[in-house]
Amino acid sequence: MSLAMTAKAQNCESPESECAALWTETAVKNSREVKNLTEAIALAKRKQWTSLIDVSTIEPITASIQIIRNVLGGGRFQENKQLIHALELRRSETVTRIRERVIALLLQIEDARTQLREKETALENFSQQIELFEVQYRAGDFDTEKMLAIWEKQKTFRSEIESLRAEIKQTEAALERFARPEMTIEKARESVIKQVTEAWKISGTSEELNLIILDADEKKRVFKSEILKIFPEGVKHLPDELQPREIYPTVKNSSEKVQYIGKAEKFDFNFVLFRRLN
Secondary structure, eight states: OOHHHHHHHSOOSSTTSHHHHHHHHHHHHHOHHHHHHHHHHHHHHHHHHHGGGOOOSSOHHHHHHHHHHHHTTOHHHHHHHHHHHHHHHHHHHHHHHHHHHHHHHHHHHHHHHHHHHHHHHHHHHHHHHHHHHHHHHHTTSSOHHHHHHHHHHHHHHHHHHHHHHHHHHHHHHHHHHHHOGGGTHHHHHHHHHHHHHHHHHHTTOOSOOOEEEEEEOTTSOBOHHHHTTTOTTOSTTSOSSOOTTOEEESSTTOSOEEEEEEEEEETTEEEEEEEEOO
16 A cells, blocks of 8 residues: 555544654654764764774874763764764754644644535535525525525535645645655656756857756755865855855865756756856
8 A cells, every 4th residue: 555545544634643754663764864864973983993093193191082082072073972962963853853844734634624524514515405406596585696605605515625636736736745755856856957958048058058956945954065076175155055156166176067047946846057168
């Protein structure tokens, strides 16, 4: 059974329900941010132990001092412990945020379903009444204006029901994208590439686009592993805020440059766009 079918078949309005737990577990497992943080924590923990035997310095005395400081909790060892704590805290906050998002979507679905059931029941009851009203109307007991108002109310019920069905379908799709992003992220990326390419052609420029798309989290912050694709030494040489159309070196004082295009969002996925300059 698919997750979407599981969400429909079970009661998901409670944060403690089996259905909600399944969706949350899946969303956390597939979260790129959680994966990156977990990898960063593992790397930091490996460095924590290697820092205890740091002999990279040429001076034996200096090395001894460094080792002593590390054993006592100072130096890079202590800094690394703080880094690990910060990363673990951020991962915990991310997992909490994911869980809250899943629950919010599930509650939205359940609320819409409740409204749908109520509207369908109301329409069924009203339709039975309409049959009697139509008999009276044909008998001349109802004037046309009153009958038109009744039919319009029936039409409104049906329109509200269709809107609720559409809302449920859209929210279920949003939940699916959020919990299993690998299902649609490539389609989202392809859509962005298509839109940018078409806009580039319309601009009439003869330059090559050379588009680069980096994945970003929900706050539109580029993942570190993605940043390194363009800026191999990090982004310390860049300003805090990049300006669209501005050109930046890939490495400080480098002749290799990229142009920042901006940010894009598609299907709940975020991207940051650059173009490589020849």
